[in-house]
Amino acid sequence: MKFLPHQVIAHRGASAHAPENTLAAFRRARELGAHWVELDVSLSADDVPVIVHDDTLDRTTSLAGPVRSATAAQLAAADAGSWFHPDFAGEPVPTLAAAFALFAKIGLSVNVEIKPVATAAERMALCEAVRAALDMRPSGVDVVISSFDPEALVLMRALSGPEPLALLLDNLPQNWPALVERTGASAVHLDMALLIADVLAQMNAAGLKVRVWTCNDPARLVPFWPLGLDAVITDDPSLFLGL
Ligand code: G3P
Numbered sequence: 001m002k003f004l005p006h007q008v009i010a011h012r013g014a015s016a017h018a019p020e021n022t023l024a025a026f027r028r029a030r031e032l033g034a035h036w037v038e039l040d041v042s043l044s045a046d047d048v049p050v051i052v053h054d055d056t057l058d059r060t061t062s063l064a065g066p067v068r069s070a071t072a073a074q075l076a077a078a079d080a081g082s083w084f085h086p087d088f089a090g091e092p093v094p095t096l097a098a099a100f101a102l103f104a105k106i107g108l109s110v111n112v113e114i115k116p117v118a119t120a121a122e123r124m125a126l127c128e129a130v131r132a133a134l135d136m137r138p139s140g141v142d143v144v145i146s147s148f149d150p151e152a153l154v155l156m157r158a159l160s161g162p163e164p165l166a167l168l169l170d171n172l173p174q175n176w177p178a179l180v181e182r183t184g185a186s187a188v189h190l191d192m193a194l195l196i197a198d199v200l201a202q203m204n205a206a207g208l209k210v211r212v213w214t215c216n217d218p219a220r221l222v223p224f225w226p227l228g229l230d231a232v233i234t235d236d237p238s239l240f241l242g243l
């Protein structure tokens with residue numbers, strides 16, 4: 001089975017090869033042949049969009065506590081690499097703006113995942129800051145915006161961006177078609193565990209692109225690829241691109 005570069009999205013960068021959600025992981029993804037990366041965005045204490053997966057800094061950085069309690073300057077001085085391997089010591093928590101600058105330079109496009117937050121005010125702050133970063137990015141960086149939070153997608157649409165939206169699903173509520181329609185999403189990013197042929201057919205029939213996460217085993221996609229999968233989100237793009 002042959003995958004084309006635009007069908008393979010490196011999850012948190014090439015996170016099997018480098019510390020997730022760092023510039024090193026994004027560079028590695030490009031070296032491995034990926035044209036797209038996925039990343040997770042939250043707000044720092046001073047309202048700067050920064051790239052971290054967890055709510056807290058404990059697992060992946062030299063700092064501790066909520067991401068929202070550290071300033072962008074503190075995050076820039078943090079070590080988000082050593083936990084993965086000493087070779088990556090000193091790799092900072094990147095800002096979304098720094099990632100966009102790198103993507104323009106090395107030729108990457110990006111799936112920006114907006115992390116769910118606790119309140120409507122927090123959602124507004126996050127979406128407005130992401131919108132501003134998107135508007136200031138260099139040309140040539142294509143973007144798909146995704147979220148598990150349908151309200152974040154509704155808000156991103158209200159903020160009038162042209163980027164396609166994708167609803168992330170880690171379960172399949174009966175009303176998923178209405179849920180997706182309300183967000184204005186043109187794609188669904190589906191937990192690999194939910195992928196069955198019927199669901200894929202229904203989503204495609206509804207005109208939705210379907211991308212699955214997180215798949216690190218190309219053989220698992222063999223039955224589904226011919227049925228109309230748009231892309232795979234993987235920790236290791238080399239498995240799919242054979243580089
Ligand atoms: O965007 C796909 C995937 O990243 C969603 O889950 O928890 O890895 O952000 P998570």
Ligand code: MG
Pocket residue numbers: 038039040113
């Ligand atoms: Mg993610």
